[in-house]
Amino acid sequence: MHSSNLSKLVTHEYFFELLEQENIHFDWIISERKIERQQDNLLFLETPIGELIQEYKIKKTDSILVILDQLTVSFVFKELEIFENVKILNAFDGISSIGYKVSCELGAYYPLLQSGFDLLFPFDENQFFTGLLKTGKKYFSLINQEIADSIYTLGAEEDELVFIDKALAEQPAMISLINNPDAEHHILMMGNYFEEAVKLSQYLLEKPQAYHLTLLGQTSLLHSEQLKNQITKMKKLTIILDQYPDSDLKNFFAQELGISHELIIFITPDYDQIRSVFSEYQLSESAFDAEALLERIG
Template sequence: MNTYNLSKLALSPIFLELLKQEGISFDAILTDNTKLAQETGLTLIDQELEHFFRKYQKKSGLLILDQLGINDLLPYAQSSFKQVIIISARSGIASLGKKLQPENDYLSNSKNFKVFFPRDGETFFQALKNQGNTIIPLTNQEVSENIYSTPYNEENEELQIIDKILIDQKECLTLVNPEQAELSLIGIGNHFEELVKLSQILAENSARISLYCIQEWNYLLSEEMKKKLQSTKKIGIILDHEASQSLEQIIRSLGKECFLLTPEYLKIKSIFPEYQNEEANFDFKSLWSKIS
């Protein structure tokens, strides 16, 4: 089974080759990663942003960010391109120790953008094909080429096979949905592996807890999502993002008792992704302990 580290892929020359293979093109591709620009000939964002973007008036653009933050680029991206996709190669937990500032507070500023959290390589490239104004926050995690199977690195490193019926639910995967669920949890695609592991614990313990995985943030407030949540008493959002007043206001609009499950960023000591989720109490075991 092929796997990708999407963060590393986005900052490598191979990514540009894959874009060509997929027939995906942009009028301009810009990056703030010096090595990527040197190896591929991409234009390097290396000046004061207002001055740099003044010369850009393009139909479509792709911005691949290594150190700069999404919030830094949003006003210039909107004024310089009719359609633009911003890839943050390291967001949330993965940005700590890697970026100039943590990339964990951007949703409240992204009103004119679709925020897409890819759960696998296939949906990542599909989002790039669709274009439109899109923000794609990546985490430094290995993901499957697609989610017909996903790696489950426990004692025997078995593969957890995902039911094809679930995969056909493109906007929202229902990972666990017991009858008369009292709590509904909603996670995002770029932490899909942890959600799959959490779903196993929920099923094994016969918990009256539903678990969904969405890829597009705006889907949270869609009529389809509201129908899924109609009978539940309480909603929990599993999100690799700083809790804020504006974010809490968004989830309160779901009309239910809601709470956020977010990483404890200050507890992270390591720069290695295999330890960071656990240190932040954001791995599947920690999430289970918080809701059980």
């Protein structure tokens, strides 16, 4: 299986070549990291983004791609929320921002959601590039981990396609890793932690009737009929999320799903326990790897 690290990809010159290959075009690309590339619409965040917008007369209807490296989204959010077609790529979000960014990126989701952004948690390159092609306000949460080029071929041998879930072909941004909608305990996990979610599903299958586990690729699907049909018999919803579990975020999920916020339990990383800047250690240190998540789900 081929894989890549999206965080490293979007901060490398090769990413711009992939955009051309995928026929993905933007009126403006604003990158925090300086890239040695001659391109008329490529700007660098050497001055505040508000000054760039004024200097280059960027219109509200222009399509914009912003690539953040060490800066948090709060540095650009207020200036960008007025644009109709803007994509923000946060190369190091959540846990992976600790020890890397100028300040940790642990509370960005709710302000973005309030401003009409769709949050994307790509679990493979296919979903990532598909999201870049769509219009509207999109925020991509990237977490410095290896992901598959395409989950359609995950575990495949001799070019045979293997589907994790039959519904994946119809809704490629939402997967039921444990498909048991009659279960009273539902678990919702974000797709950017795909590898840990797959491991977790294997552990939870020791009690096959106890859980229903869904992997979510974007927040706009929270009010989809497919998801709402899955939670009709639910009595408890555990949301596994790499953010501070504030009450506003819990109320947002409850409103989108049409359920009481009292049914929702957040499982988030223990950020204070992280001692390493290396992603291979941060999951276990923060009790956010599959083994620790299993214990916390109970």
